[in-house]
Amino acid sequence: MSVLEVSDLVKHFPIYGGLLQRQVGAVRAVDCVSFTIARGETLGLVGESGCGKSTIGKTVLKLMEPTSGKIVLGGTDITALKPAAMWPHRKRIQTIFQDPYSSMNPRLSAGTIVGEPLENFGIAKGRERDERVARLFERVGLRPDAMRKYAHEFSGGQRQRLGIAKALSVSPDVIVADEPVSALDVSVQAQVLNLLIDLQEELGLAYLFISHDLAVMRHISHRIAVMYLGRIVELTDKRTLFSTPLHPYTEALLSAATAPDPKRRRKRRATVQGDVPSPANPPPGCHFHTRCPYAKAECKVTSPPLREVAPGHHVACLLR
Amino acid sequence: MVAITDDLPLAPRRFSLGSAIRRNPTIAIGAVLLIVLIAIAVVGPYFVGNPLKIAPVNRLRPPSERWWFGTDQFGRDVFARTIYGSRVSLIVGLSVAAISSALGLILGLACGYFRRLDGFVMRIMDGVMAIPSILLAIALITLTRPGLGIVIVAIVIPEVPRVVRVVRAIVLSIRSQPYIESAIAGGTRNAKLLLRHVLPNTLAPLIVQSTYVCASAMLIEAGLSFLGAGVPPEIPSWGNIIAQGRTFFQIAPWTILIPGAFLATTVLAVNLLGDGLRDRLDPRLARRL
Amino acid sequence: MTALLEVRDLCTQFSTLDGVVRAVDGVSFDVARGETLGIVGESGCGKSVTALSILRLIPPETGRIASGSIHFEGNDLATLGEREMKRLRGHRISMIFQEPMTSLNPVLTVGTQIAENVVRHLDVSWKQARERAREMLDLVRIADSRRRIDEYPHQLSGGMRQRVMIAMALSCDPQVLIADEPTTALDVTIQAQILDLMLELKEKTGTAIVLITHDLGVVAETAERVVVMYAGRKVEEAPVDALFERPLHPYTRGLMAAIPRLDVDAESDGRRPRLQEIPGLVPRLTQPIVGCAFASRCGLATDRCRTTAPPVVDAGGGHTVACWEARP
Numbered sequence: 001m002s003v004l005e006v007s008d009l010v011k012h013f014p015i016y017g018g019l020l021q022r023q024v025g026a027v028r029a030v031d032c033v034s035f036t037i038a039r040g041e042t043l044g045l046v047g048e049s050g051c052g053k054s055t056i057g058k059t060v061l062k063l064m065e066p067t068s069g070k071i072v073l074g075g076t077d078i079t080a081l082k083p084a085a086m087w088p089h090r091k092r093i094q095t096i097f098q099d100p101y102s103s104m105n106p107r108l109s110a111g112t113i114v115g116e117p118l119e120n121f122g123i124a125k126g127r128e129r130d131e132r133v134a135r136l137f138e139r140v141g142l143r144p145d146a147m148r149k150y151a152h153e154f155s156g157g158q159r160q161r162l163g164i165a166k167a168l169s170v171s172p173d174v175i176v177a178d179e180p181v182s183a184l185d186v187s188v189q190a191q192v193l194n195l196l197i198d199l200q201e202e203l204g205l206a207y208l209f210i211s212h213d214l215a216v217m218r219h220i221s222h223r224i225a226v227m228y229l230g231r232i233v234e235l236t237d238k239r240t241l242f243s244t245p246l247h248p249y250t251e252a253l254l255s256a257a258t259a260p261d262p263k264r265r266r267k268r269r270a271t272v273q274g275d276v277p278s279p280a281n282p283p284p285g286c287h288f289h290t291r292c293p294y295a296k297a298e299c300k301v302t303s304p305p306l307r308e309v310a311p312g313h314h315v316a317c318l319l320r
Numbered sequence: 321m322v323a324i325t326d327d328l329p330l331a332p333r334r335f336s337l338g339s340a341i342r343r344n345p346t347i348a349i350g351a352v353l354l355i356v357l358i359a360i361a362v363v364g365p366y367f368v369g370n371p372l373k374i375a376p377v378n379r380l381r382p383p384s385e386r387w388w389f390g391t392d393q394f395g396r397d398v399f400a401r402t403i404y405g406s407r408v409s410l411i412v413g414l415s416v417a418a419i420s421s422a423l424g425l426i427l428g429l430a431c432g433y434f435r436r437l438d439g440f441v442m443r444i445m446d447g448v449m450a451i452p453s454i455l456l457a458i459a460l461i462t463l464t465r466p467g468l469g470i471v472i473v474a475i476v477i478p479e480v481p482r483v484v485r486v487v488r489a490i491v492l493s494i495r496s497q498p499y500i501e502s503a504i505a506g507g508t509r510n511a512k513l514l515l516r517h518v519l520p521n522t523l524a525p526l527i528v529q530s531t532y533v534c535a536s537a538m539l540i541e542a543g544l545s546f547l548g549a550g551v552p553p554e555i556p557s558w559g560n561i562i563a564q565g566r567t568f569f570q571i572a573p574w575t576i577l578i579p580g581a582f583l584a585t586t587v588l589a590v591n592l593l594g595d596g597l598r599d600r601l602d603p604r605l606a607r608r609l
Numbered sequence: 610m611t612a613l614l615e616v617r618d619l620c621t622q623f624s625t626l627d628g629v630v631r632a633v634d635g636v637s638f639d640v641a642r643g644e645t646l647g648i649v650g651e652s653g654c655g656k657s658v659t660a661l662s663i664l665r666l667i668p669p670e671t672g673r674i675a676s677g678s679i680h681f682e683g684n685d686l687a688t689l690g691e692r693e694m695k696r697l698r699g700h701r702i703s704m705i706f707q708e709p710m711t712s713l714n715p716v717l718t719v720g721t722q723i724a725e726n727v728v729r730h731l732d733v734s735w736k737q738a739r740e741r742a743r744e745m746l747d748l749v750r751i752a753d754s755r756r757r758i759d760e761y762p763h764q765l766s767g768g769m770r771q772r773v774m775i776a777m778a779l780s781c782d783p784q785v786l787i788a789d790e791p792t793t794a795l796d797v798t799i800q801a802q803i804l805d806l807m808l809e810l811k812e813k814t815g816t817a818i819v820l821i822t823h824d825l826g827v828v829a830e831t832a833e834r835v836v837v838m839y840a841g842r843k844v845e846e847a848p849v850d851a852l853f854e855r856p857l858h859p860y861t862r863g864l865m866a867a868i869p870r871l872d873v874d875a876e877s878d879g880r881r882p883r884l885q886e887i888p889g890l891v892p893r894l895t896q897p898i899v900g901c902a903f904a905s906r907c908g909l910a911t912d913r914c915r916t917t918a919p920p921v922v923d924a925g926g927g928h929t930v931a932c933w934e935a936r937p
Contacts, residue, residue, distance in 0.1 A: 048796035063501050090507045103498040107520045120507035155890055166506060185651035185823065187887035190867035194883050212797065215826075219869030219881060242871075256801035258826030259871050262849045265830040272798050275766040343626070 002036035003173045003206045004060065004093070009033045009069035011055050015280060027280045029055040031230035032069070034306075037174065040200060042207040044221030044238075046214060046253070050279050052230040053210045057176045060208065061095055062086050074173055091121050094167035098179035100159030104151035111147030114166045121170055136165040140195060157188035164195065171203075178210045193220055214257045218242060223312075226250045229279055229287040232306055236313040246315040248272075248292045286318065294319055344600055350592030357586050361410045364403035371400040371556050380572045390574040392565055401556040402579050408468065408545075408557035409538045409586055415472050416537035420479040421530040425522070427480070428487025432495065433514060442488070445481035453478040453540055458549040466552045471544060475537045486529045490522045524601035531594030535587045542583055558583045612639035613817055614663070614702075614785055619677035619687070621655075621662045628895040632658040634841035635677070637921075640785060645811060645818040647832030647849070649825060651864075653891055655841040656821045660787045662687075663819075664704055665694050682784070700730035703778035707790040709770035713762040719746075720758030723777045730781045745776035748813075749806060768799035775807065779814060787819045792827060804831055825868060829853055834927070837861050840892055840902035843921065847928040857924055857935040860903045863887040901932070909934040 010033075012026040030052040037043045045053040058064045060071050062078060071079045078089055094117075097103035104113055115133040118124045124132050134144035140161040151159060160180060167175050177196070181189040197220060199205060211217050217224055218238060225235040226249065234247040245251050252272040272291045277283055283290050289299040299318055306316040375395035383390040389398035427445070431438045457474035464470055494500060495518070503517050544550030545559025553560055558579040565575030621633040633655040640646050648656045661667050662674055665686060679686035682701060684693065698704075706712045714722060723742035728735060739758070746754035749772040762770055771791060778786055788807065792800035808831060811818055820832055828835055828849070835852045837845040837860070845858040856862045866885035889906040892898055901907070904914040913933055921931045 048798065058501075061505050063504060087507060087509065090505060093505075095502070095505045097498050097502055099498060103502045105499045105503070105517050105521070108516070116503065116508060117506040120509070120512070163502075166502070170507070186825070186864055187651065187867045190869075190884035191886045193869065194886060197881055197883070214797070215869040215871040218871055219884070252798055254871075256798045257871055258800070258804070258824065258830050260825035260829045260853060260865060260868060262829045262853050273802065275768055275799065276796065 002038050003074050004037045004208065005070075005072040006036070006056075006060060007034045007070045007072075009056065009059060009071065010067045011052070011059050011064065012067045025280060028230050028282065029279060030059065030066075033227075033230075033232055035225055035232070035235065037206045037208060039173070039206055040204040041223070042200065042209050042221045044217040044224040045208065045210045045227060046212065046217050046224055047227035048212060048276055050229070050276060051227040052279070053227050054178055057095070057178045057208060057210050061093060061176055062090075088121075091117075091170045092172050093174045093176065094170065094172040096160070096163045096167050096175060096177040096180045099183055100156055100163055101151075101183075103163060104159065106151060108150070109147065110142075110149050110151060110154065110162055113151065114147075114162060114169060117166060117170045123170065132169070133165075136169055139168070139199075140165045141191075155188075156184055157191060160184060160188075160192050161195070164192075164199070168199065168203075172205070174206045174208065176208045176210070179212070180209075181216060182211065182213060189216070196220065214253060215259075226253065229277065229282045231287060231316065232314070233288065233316045234314065235306070240310075240313055246309065246313070246320045247288075247317050248294055248319075249288050252291075286316075344596050346592045347596030347600060350589050350594075350596055353585065353589035354593060357406060357582075357589060358410060360403060361406040364406065365400075368400040368403050369397050371396060371404045372554065373397070380568060382572070383574055389578045390572065392561075392572070392575045393568050398561070398575055398578060401561050402558070402582055404556045405558040405561055405579060406582060406586070408551055408555060409541060409583065411468065412472055412475065412541040413534040413538040413586075413590065416475045416479060417530040417534035419472070420476045420483050420533055421526055423476070423480050424483025425487055425526060428484045429491055429514060429519065429522070431484065432488040432491025433518065438488070441484075445484050448477060449481040451478055454543060454547070454549070457540075457544050458547070461549050466550070468551055468555070471541055471550050474544070475540050479533050479537065483526070483529055483533065487522055487526060490525050491518055494518050494521050524597075528594055528598040528601060531590050531597065535590040535594070538583065538587055538590070613642045613681070614640040614819075615678075615680040616659070616663065617678045617680070619659065619662055619679065620675040621658050621667060621672060622675045623672040625671070625895070630894045631841050631897070632672070632894060633662060634894075634898075636836075636838070636841070636843045637677075638836050638843065638846060640817050640819055642784070643811070643815045643817055644834065645808075645820060645832045647828035647835040648819065648821045648838060649823065649828045649835060650838035651823055651891070653840075653894070654838040656823075656838050657789055659838070660704065660789050660819065660821050663787060664698055664702060665689070665691075666704075696730070699726050699778070699783075700781045701783055702785045702787065703781070703783045704787040704789065705771070705774045705778050705791050707793050709767070709774045709794075710762060712774060713770060715762055718759050718761055719765070719773045723773070723780050726777055727780050741780060742776070745780050746773070748779070748810065749773070749776045751776070767795055768802060771795065771799075771803055772806065775803075775810070779810060779816065782814060783816055785817045785819060787821070789821045790823070791820070793822070793824070800827075807831065825864065837864075840898060841894055842902055843931065844903065845928075845930045845932075846921075847924075847930075848926070851926060851928050855928075857928065857930040858903075858932050859907045859909055859934070860887075863906075907934075 009030055011030040012028055014023045015025040015027060016022065017024040033056060035043060045056060047053050059066045066079060069079065070077060073089055074092055076089060078086060111130065111133050114136055115129045118129050118132060133147060137144045137147060142158060142161050154162065181192050184192060193216065200207060209220055221238050223237050224241050225232045226247065227233065228249050234245065234250045241250065245254055255271050271293060274291045277290060285301045286299045286304050289295040292299065296319065302318060304316045304318045306314045308314050309320060373396060377395060378391050379393050379395040381387050381391040387397055387399060389402055392398055427441060431441050453475055456477060457471065460470055460474045500517055503513055541550055542559035545557045546563040548563065550559055551557045561579040562576050565572065569576055617637045619633050619636045623630045623632055636659060648659060650656045663679055663686060667673065674687050677687060720739060720742045723745055724735065724738035727733060727738040727741045743754050743758050746757055751757050751769060751772055765773065792803050795803060804827065807818065822828055832849050835847060835849050836843055837858065839860050845861050856865055863885065867887060869884060887906055892902055892905060900915045900917055901919050904910040907914065911934065919931045919933045921929050923929050
């Protein structure tokens with residue numbers, strides 16, 4: 001059973017211009033995106049900067065209002081909920097941010113930050129809250145006596161642990177993790193990834209894991225959605241994606257990625273040239289046709305739908 | 321279970337006065353000067369003579385052992401008048417800073433946080449900002465009786481919008497910080513979000529701004545008193561001491577130079593404190609201002 | 610053959626409120642003509658400070674090269690006068706940075722910026738310099754160079770800006786190009802393009818490249834030789850194939866085991882394997898480190914490791930390592 005269902009999600013950011021600041025256009029950050037995440041599952045959202053993956057994260061968290069589409073969290077449609085009506089549902093979906101430095105109020109102690117959701121939802125306060133926070137600290141591998149310290153006294157990896165502890169405090173069903181390890185050094189990144197996997201297996205959490213790093217994605221995800229300019233171009237389980245990628249963009253991403261293996265160096269090829277077009281003015285038809293080595297005439301006019309080409313394997317390409 | 325991975329990297333640094341002064345010499349100098357001046361203003365008047373006592377025999381005496389700062393054209397002791405005058409300057413400076421910061425904080429928070437209020441309030445603030453404070457004070461005083469209170473009101477009104485602008489800009493930048501989103505996602509609601517996450521982070525830059533307000537209020541008060549639109553002449557203030565001494569400047573320069581030096585020192589002390597605090601509390605603001 | 614650039618016992622220090630930070634602590638390496646040397650390590654390991662030291666771009670208010678030498682074309686860059694240094698920078702040695710936007714002047718066109726560098730160092734007219742700038746833009750594969758030469762940095766994409774930086778860095782045919790995280794700010798597909806371009810230009814121009822990065826993948830695919838740094842020290846140096854096939858230092862091994870792999874199909878049973886963690890934290894650089902810098906996090910550490918810093922020893926085949934316990 002899925003704990004998060006997103007269908008036809010659209011998020012446009014208006015562009016204002018001219019003397020009267022009228023709306024002159026829109027950045028189509030997210031353009032008709034659908035996916036589901038089951039309990040205990042990690043869905044990876046991978047793509048390059050500006051592909052809309054972070055916007056999806058913020059929209060399902062209702063930190064941003066979707067333009068259209070539907071977000072169903074554990075059976076409740078939260079799409080149109082106003083902040084007050086959304087509030088009780090926030091317990092069920094939590095988030096871990098990319099930047100452990102700016103995602104913590106510099107003037108609060110670590111214990112206060114981690115315990116805040118417990119207070120907010122009236123789950124625990126006073127001594128009981130402190131005890132729970134201490135247990136959370138231990139659970140993520142921090143000393144409970146560090147509760148009195150301030151965020152700046154922790155290292156990057158430790159702050160990310162604090163962020164995880166905070167997200168866990170209200171026992172959510174879903175955690176949106178937006179680039180949670182990309183600001184960390186390799187050795188610390190390993191610690192945080194291991195922790196995330198342990199917690200998932202223990203608590204049955206569902207992760208929406210957003211990253212640009214294919215290797216991290218491959219490590220932590222069960223299924224992966226590849227995004228390009230606001231659309232999902234390929235969505236399938238991890239093994240299929242890496243063994244038989246079908247979309248030319250997925251292929252390009254895989255062949256462009258570097259690997260710590262000098263023998264592979266001759267195999268790597270930058271198969272796509274050029275830059276990602278602006279999401280304010282994406283190319284017509286298939287967004288990828290300007291860089292696609294296989295593009296045909298019809299790709300320039302027809303926008304390919306996301307079709308299921310094999311069980312569980314969805315691709316948006318006219319040629320496959 | 322996950323093992324406890326590592327020790328915390330930073331040991332808290334022990335506080336020592338010596339290193340604090342070495343690190344922030346401007347704060348130390350400004351604070352010491354200001355404390356001395358406040359002490360003079362509070363206790364000084366109990367030790368000096370009557371600042372209003374007229375003694376025509378002794379008029380325009382230069383500084384000497386008996387009259388440390390000399391006397392003015394009515395034979396009044398400039399030392400006593402200067403010490404009493406420090407009260408006016410400091411009361412005006414500190415109360416304008418406090419009142420305009422408080423008002424500015426409330427309005428600035430409201431504008432920065434509740435975007436619907438923003439356009440409306442900010443346009444009013446722009447309007448208020450366009451009124452020159454000297455003219456406003458003269459107008460207010462001609463309508464009412466001159467007095468310390470009315471001077472303070474006259475200076476507060478045009479200062480408030482400046483504080484509102486600063487606070488609003490800070491609130492807007494705080495609102496876009498990830499920790500605010502993180503707090504919202506953690507179920508923090510509006511009132512708590514404002515009080516716990518937004519407000520404390522506006523205070524440091526607000527304190528810095530209020531020192532500038534304080535310094536400029538003291539200067540404006542002196543200016544108003546000099547023009548005769550400030551505190552009534554029977555209350556000695558640095559501004560009206562200078563105003564009354566100006567006709568005798570060439571034969572008795574001490575009547576102007578000494579209160580002038582006090583005024584300059586006080587403003588300098590406040591500004592030093594403000595600059596020091598700014599560098600200490602918010603290095604980014606230092607570059608913006 | 611003698612090395613083009615010889616760094617010997619380089620120590621660079623910064624004075625901070627917490628004490629003297631030994632950012633680079635006795636590092637030595639050579640760069641041969643036309644080779645690509647990778648310097649790899651985690652944040653704070655001193656790799657960027659090493660690069661800045663070679664170019665003498667350490668801010669003089671806080672930092673200084675405390676000891677050591679940097680020999681290049683008969684000069685010791687560690688002690689060379691600022692005027693001579695200015696003549697070398699951007700001419701014989703040049704550098705590209707992580708964020709091209711901050712290293713380009715936003716109010717000058719890219720053509721002007723490249724041509725200025727050419728005129729500063731070579732005896733040519735402005736017109737010739739402009740022509741050189743256009744050739745360089747062609748060389749770095751910026752399409753439509755006649756139009757792009759008159760554009761401002763903000764009109765270009767991130768990848769194109771990095772190409773412009775490379776064009777500028779190579780405009781006076783330097784002997785050494787120091788690239789500090791040149792692709793870290795770029796997307797994967799753009800990173801691949803820039804890495805390919807750098808390798809291709811190296812073949813074409815014979816410029817030696819010092820590539821500084823935290824990314825073992827980037828190093829594996831571009832460098833010929835690799836220096837691994839940890840806490841301001843060099844812990845291992847080897848030809849790239851040897852390093853990845855047979856890492857000797859426990860830190861290098863730890864790093865390699867800690868990265869999630871894209872190229873190895875590890876989970877045949879569908880389970881996700883655990884990554885190997887390196888426990889603990891990097892030591893603080895404000896206190897002198899006694900013994901091996903990695904000892905506190907190392908599973909093999911003995912008492913000797915904690916008291917005496919290991920010397921750099923030769924493990925054969927150009928492979929050197931600073932570890933008491935490493936077994937070839």
